[in-house]
């Protein structure tokens with residue numbers, strides 16, 4: 001690929017910088033609010049927060065087009081928000097309300113939107129990877145110029161489905177972008193305790209997939225790398241794999257006492273907070289003032305508060321509808 | 336039942352399936368077949384023989400040995416607007432893809448609040464009888480029948496082999512087609528050439544007054560043979576082919592037992608937790624006061640399938656067992 005002109009590192013202007021910062025703030029504020037709401041038992045079930053990893057979803061999805069597809073894991077609130085689902089429908093889903101993006105049938109781990117081409121919300125580790133290959137294959141077979149981006153954690157790389165899928169994707173040269181969020185832990189098992197080869201991109205590379213490792217705490221680096229990858233995919237070069245080195249600042253889920261890592265490790269990573277990172281970068285270049293930051297942050301907070309209000313005021317789906325959507329409803333086949 | 340003027344022809348079950356594939360591939364560009372050795376090998380059971388020459392590598396897609404990978408990829412293609420037919424050789428290997436079927440194909444519509452249906456067709460061979468030993472002789476169709484969100488069909492006749500595929504492809508939701516490996520060479524009269532058939536109604540193959548033999552798949556033919564033998568003993572048996580294990584057409588077999596008052600359930604799987612238990616319990620719930628005798632089950636013996644022919648046959652439902660069971664219900668003292 002070295003003979004192809006690489007996408008140039010974008011020269012960031014004020015508007016662009018603010019946009020990316022605002023997107024990360026939206027996710028951060030939503031996630032923080034979710035944690036409160038969980039403590040208040042408004043949100044139940046499993047809740048996996050994305051705090052610390054925002055630069056990945058923002059940087060990647062910003063580089064995609066609207067009609068590209070995204071598949072996420074159970075840590076996918078941020079991806080859904082970036083893909084264009086409203087904070088309202090996401091929050092209502094977490095509440096289990098019928099106004100939620102999955103009518104309250106999915107919950108935090110199963111956000112979906114057909115309209116936004118957001119294909120979930122998958123809570124079986126690794127299980128979203130084969131359908132990522134298939135969505136991309138369908139586009140290829142139907143001659144559509146679209147990219148399917150599938151997110152996965154470092155833990156999923158140990159699953160057989162990861163390896164089956166890399167082989168299939170490379171063999172069939174499907175237009176898929178595999179985004180591995182390497183946050184150095186699969187629940188409480190550290191990367192070097194679950195991967196014989198902790199440089200995960202090498203595994204994809206061994207299947208002949210162009211692969212790179214990128215700083216996932218730097219939204220500009222994420223965005224730049226993704227643009228390069230997407231360009232290659234749209235050129236018909238087949239799949240691409242990016243390993244984003246990132247870190248989750250919070251527990252794995254709300255049930256995790258974090259016995260497996262030192263507070264000091266978390267504190268060290270927090271120095272590389274992607275929001276701080278970008279703010280500092282912009283401030284140094286006189287592209288961001290304190291007032292501007294506060295304004296962006298306020299917009300994010302207001303949006304989330306409105307979403308919470310929307311969810312609070314939402315409705316419960318009538319229990320009579322329990323057995324709907326097990327099979328498709330076909331108006332021609334009223335039984 | 337068969338309109339006399341319609342020309343019927345004798346074909347094998349395999350040929351009926353192949354015709355069905357051909358027609359589906361011709362009829363709809365979105366249809367493609369994918370699985371291990373479906374292409375140049377011609378299909379493990381030669382169902383897709385010759386199709387790659389006609390339709391090419393893209394639409395008759397050989398896959399690596401990656402059951403979970405290609406079933407999951409098939410789900411993705413279905414979400415992306417294709418109409419995949421995924422052949423997973425046999426039910427024995429399909430368990431490697433069980434998670435994709437159970438947790439993705441069968442759940443997406445519901446989890447997404449009705450947004451994402453998965454129009455995938457998954458075909459697999461099932462069953463024993465060819466001395467293949469414990470790992471290649473399973474009948475686990477009832478595992479799939481357990482799962483809401485799936486449809487599970489078990490074509491026994493060449494008409495169903497010919498007709499069910501298109502109906503399954505037209506279905507907006509996942510359909511699992513389970514083909515007993517012992518049926519591929521079986522010949523039958525094709526009466527519905529080119530027409531699709533329903534995939535949700537059981538069929539009474541032979542009507543009778545004294546006892547209902549309720550079954551699906553290859554055991555349909557054992558039940559028909561048993562009915563012949565019973566006739567010689569003066570017992571008039573009705574034979575019900577379920578055709579689909581999900582949705583289960585309870586009405587047809589319950590009605591049959593309400594009429595005959597007696598039921599022998601013939602199930603290719605193990606008895607414990609099998610589909611036969613579901614049928615029997617349905618009869619208890621819905622036909623209890625019509626029963627003149629206990630319900631009988633003829634199932635596979637509860638052992639991993641042995642290799643030796645006599646042992647294998649001893650483990651499978653046999654015509655004599657069906658006859659004896661029916662006899663016991665109707666005239667226990669003869």
Ligand SMILES: Cc1ncc(C[n+]2csc(CCOP(=O)(O)OP(=O)(O)O)c2C)c(N)n1
Pocket residue numbers: 075123124125126152153154155156157181183185186187252
């Ligand atoms: C197949 C499967 N096995 C186990 C689990 C339980 N589980 C949920 S998340 C998780 C760790 C996954 O780690 P990783 O892929 O790195 O994602 P992260 O949570 O770090 O984002 C485990 C073991 C599961 N959901 N699915």
Ligand SMILES: [Mg+2]
Pocket residue numbers: 153154155181182183184185186187
């Ligand atoms: Mg991880």
